[in-house]
Amino acid sequence: MRRTRSLVPLVGVLPFLAYLAVFLLIPTVVVIVGAFTENGTFDLGNIRALSNSATVDALRNSVVLSGSTALIGGVLGALLATVIASAPERSLLRRAVLALSGSLAQTGGVSLAFAWMATIGGTGTLTVLLQKALSVDIYGSGWLYTLHGLILVYCYFQIPLMVIVFLPAVDGLRAQWREAAETLGASRLQYLTQVAGPLLLPAFLGSLLLLFANAFAAYATAAALVSQGSPILPLMIRAALTSEIVLGQQHLAYAIALEMIVVVALVMTAYALLLRRSSRWMR
Amino acid sequence: MKAWLRWLILALFAIYFFGPLLSMLDFSTKKNGGGRTGAAWKALVTDEQVRHAIVQSLLLCVATVVLMLVLLVPTMVWVRLRLPRLRRLIEFLCLLPLTIPALVIVVGINGVYAWVNYFFGYSPLVLTFAYVVLVLPYSYRALDASLSSIDVTTLAEAARSLGAGWFTVIVRVVAPNLGAGILSAAFISVALVLGEFTFASLLNYQTLPVVIDLFGKSDSHVSVAASLGTIVFASLLLLLLSFAGRRSRGPKGV
Numbered sequence: 001m002r003r004t005r006s007l008v009p010l011v012g013v014l015p016f017l018a019y020l021a022v023f024l025l026i027p028t029v030v031v032i033v034g035a036f037t038e039n040g041t042f043d044l045g046n047i048r049a050l051s052n053s054a055t056v057d058a059l060r061n062s063v064v065l066s067g068s069t070a071l072i073g074g075v076l077g078a079l080l081a082t083v084i085a086s087a088p089e090r091s092l093l094r095r096a097v098l099a100l101s102g103s104l105a106q107t108g109g110v111s112l113a114f115a116w117m118a119t120i121g122g123t124g125t126l127t128v129l130l131q132k133a134l135s136v137d138i139y140g141s142g143w144l145y146t147l148h149g150l151i152l153v154y155c156y157f158q159i160p161l162m163v164i165v166f167l168p169a170v171d172g173l174r175a176q177w178r179e180a181a182e183t184l185g186a187s188r189l190q191y192l193t194q195v196a197g198p199l200l201l202p203a204f205l206g207s208l209l210l211l212f213a214n215a216f217a218a219y220a221t222a223a224a225l226v227s228q229g230s231p232i233l234p235l236m237i238r239a240a241l242t243s244e245i246v247l248g249q250q251h252l253a254y255a256i257a258l259e260m261i262v263v264v265a266l267v268m269t270a271y272a273l274l275l276r277r278s279s280r281w282m283r
Numbered sequence: 284m285k286a287w288l289r290w291l292i293l294a295l296f297a298i299y300f301f302g303p304l305l306s307m308l309d310f311s312t313k314k315n316g317g318g319r320t321g322a323a324w325k326a327l328v329t330d331e332q333v334r335h336a337i338v339q340s341l342l343l344c345v346a347t348v349v350l351m352l353v354l355l356v357p358t359m360v361w362v363r364l365r366l367p368r369l370r371r372l373i374e375f376l377c378l379l380p381l382t383i384p385a386l387v388i389v390v391g392i393n394g395v396y397a398w399v400n401y402f403f404g405y406s407p408l409v410l411t412f413a414y415v416v417l418v419l420p421y422s423y424r425a426l427d428a429s430l431s432s433i434d435v436t437t438l439a440e441a442a443r444s445l446g447a448g449w450f451t452v453i454v455r456v457v458a459p460n461l462g463a464g465i466l467s468a469a470f471i472s473v474a475l476v477l478g479e480f481t482f483a484s485l486l487n488y489q490t491l492p493v494v495i496d497l498f499g500k501s502d503s504h505v506s507v508a509a510s511l512g513t514i515v516f517a518s519l520l521l522l523l524l525s526f527a528g529r530r531s532r533g534p535k536g537v
Contacts, residue, residue, distance in 0.1 A: 009365035013373070016358040020376055023416045027391030028383055034391070076296075083292050093293075099522035100300065106421075106471070107478035107517035110492040111510035114499065115303040118310035118507045125306035156303065217384030220480035224496050234386050241390065241485060257387040268382045 031261070034254035046255035055236065055256065061147055062233040066215035069154040074208040076155070077162020078170075084163065085170040098167070101160035108157045109220030116153045117225075120144055147231050153221055158211050165210055169203035206274035213267045217260065233260060304511065311508035323504035327512065333505065336494035339407045343490060344473040346411040351422050351472055352465060354415060357453050359426055363435050377423035380416055385481045388413065396486060407488040414482070418475050422468035429464020433457075463527075470524040474517045 038045055049055065080097070087094045104112065119126050122139055130136045143149055173196055181191045219234040230236040233256055240253035314320045327333055355377075362369050380388075392413065403409045435457055442456040458465070480492040489497075491509065498506040 009361070012361040013358055013366065013369065016354055016373075017376075019354055020379075020416070022395055023392070023412055024376075024379060024383065024388065026395055027388045030391035030394060031387055079292065080296050083289050083296075086289065095522060095525040099518050099525060102471075102474060102521040103514055103517035104300075107474045107513060109478040109480045110495050111478060111513050114495065114503070114507050114510040115307055115514070117499075117503065119303045119306035123310075125309045126302070213381075217386065219384075219386045220478070220484075220492065223480065223484065224499065227500075234384075237386055237390060238485070253390050257390040260384055261382075261387055264384055265382050 028261070031254050031257045034251055035258040038251055046251045047258075049252055050255055050259055054230075055233075058230060058233045058236045059259065061231050062216055065147060065150055065154065065232060066212045068151055069158045069215050070208050070211035072151075072155050073158025073162050073211050074166075074204065077159045077211075078166050078204060078207075080159065081163045081166045081170050085167060085173075097163065101163045103160075105157050105161040105164060109218075110224040112153055112156050113221050113224035115156065116144060116149070145226055149225065150222055150232070153225060154215050154218070157218075157221070158215060161214060162207055162211060165207045166203065169200055169207075173199065202274050202277045206271050209267050209271040209274065213264045213271070216267070217264055304514065307507050307511040311504050311511060313504070323502070323508040324512075326502075326505045327509055330505070332489070333491075333494055333498070333509065336489050336491045337509075339489065340477055340491035342408060343410055343414065344476045346408055347414040347418060347476050348469045348472050350411055351415045351418055351468065355419070355422055355426060355468075356458055356461070356465070359423075359430060360435060360439075360453050360457050361449075363430060364439050374423065374427070378420045381420045385417055385479075386485075388416070389482055389485045392486075407483065407490050410479075410482055410486070410488055410490070414472075414476050414479060417479065417482075418468075418472040421471045421475065425468040425471060426461065426464045429461045429467070433460050466527055467524060470520055474521060477513060477517055 035046055037043055050059075084094050084097050116124075118124055120138055121127065121144060122142070124139070127137075127139045130138055144152070177195055177199075178191055181195050186194070217234070219238075222232060222235055223238060226235060230239045237253050237256050237260075240249040240256065243249045311323045312319050312321060327337065358373065362373050396409070399409050399412060438456055438460065439452050442452045447456065478492055479490070480496070482488075483490040483493045484496065491513065495506045495509045495513075498509070
């Protein structure tokens with residue numbers, strides 16, 4: 001009797017659970033199962049294909065791209081967050097930076113690719129300007145459309161994302177802690193390295209991991225910028241999905257997608273662990 | 284930090300962030316032979332394909348926000364009131380899309396979308412179903428922060444003891460008290476849906492970002508104008524949100 005009564009409220013969450021099952025769980029399971037099957041039977045061929053030199057190169061490029069932009073974006077974003085944090089909570093400066101950051105980090109995608117094409121593309125504004133004024137050619141042989149270009153453009157959404165995720169941590173530093181340190185005779189440097197630094201470190205590292213996962217999973221910017229070739233994993237998936245020449249590529253897409261889940265899941269788990277650690281102090 | 288250093292850093296960041304935006308304005312108004320033209324911006328309303336894509340994307344934003352709220356608000360309120368033990372599970376499920384990249388979901392969603400198309404046709408609006416999953420982590424956080432700031436249990440008990448049914452409790456008693464959270468969840472969802480490209484492009488639906496990408500190959504002036512338009516629109520929307528009903532420490536992004 002008691003058991004049936006406690007089960008009735010569960011009906012209330014069934015629509016939500018069913019929805020997630022259809023639109024999140026099923027697709028994920030399809031990918032995982034698909035990665036291990038071929039023509040309906042168990043097959044490791046697609047997983048083995050992940051060790052192809054092309055796929056390994058793409059994985060390496062993806063890691064380089066995500067790692068470098070997480071680092072650059074993380075350091076610069078943290079710097080900007082620190083500067084913004086000293087502005088009053090309701091100041092226009094702070095609101096404007098956060099709004100622009102949200103827009104670039106979350107709406108961005110394709111728009112950001114075109115932003116940089118308009119700036120340093122073949123006929124981009126800065127390209128033309130520098131060509132005329134100093135006869136310097138920054139376009140070169142189109143490096144914007146290679147891995148280097150991707151690093152530059154990705155920073156344009158990584159720095160704003162860092163501002164959004166790191167600002168709450170900087171805000172969490174209480175003025176009293178600095179005052180306490182100063183009362184005890186700490187210098188500015190000592191406060192930074194022995195109080196603020198250690199307090200912010202877990203949040204900083206966690207944010208770096210979040211940025212890494214964000215860049216690793218990003219698709220839109222790269223897809224709009226690079227139309228030929230597949231230097232990174234997401235673009236390899238595009239090639240496998242849209243390829244009409246080679247049959248059976250669908251399952252290679254599953255395998256690469258599985259590889260992406262594994263990498264992102266590992267990174268996000270580490271992120272969750274770090275977050276738990278940093279939230280002990282930051283409230 | 285010294286004031287002049289702070290302003291110097293801010294100035295450098297301003298150049299970095301506004302440089303490309305100003306370039307876009309310059310590029311989108313440039314005439315091929317020299318001089319200025321507003322043709323690319325005019326095309327946003329006069330060109331059939333672009334206008335249609337803009338309308339579809341805006342409709343998608345509305346549909347996604349509505350479905351997200353209908354799905355999430357009752358569930359979250361219900362869990363708080365009747366199934367507190369499930370809270371961790373619901374939170375985990377809502378944050379899951381951060382761990383499973385959109386691209387991965389697209390790869391596996393063909394079968395599901397065959398059914399969706401069978402029941403709802405081929406309008407880009409069917410993307411709503413996938414987009415609700417996409418915006419879930421952000422919406423959840425916004426709503427959760429808002430729910431934590433009010434005493435849901437007391438509100439619900441008061442309403443129940445006055446004879447209200449569960450529908451009334453959720454829609455007419457609790458939801459109106461979640462104003463800030465609902466607004467914040469809605470705005471963040473709009474910002475995300477407006478720029479979403481992965482699903483739309485790989486499932487072949489002509490939303491604004493897809494058409495922007497398409498035009499990049501023929502008339503990049505239009506693409507750049509539409510891109511700048513999107514960024515400015517989303518920024519203004521988020522700026523507006525920061526003024527609307529957010530208490531001193533509201534829900535913060537990601």
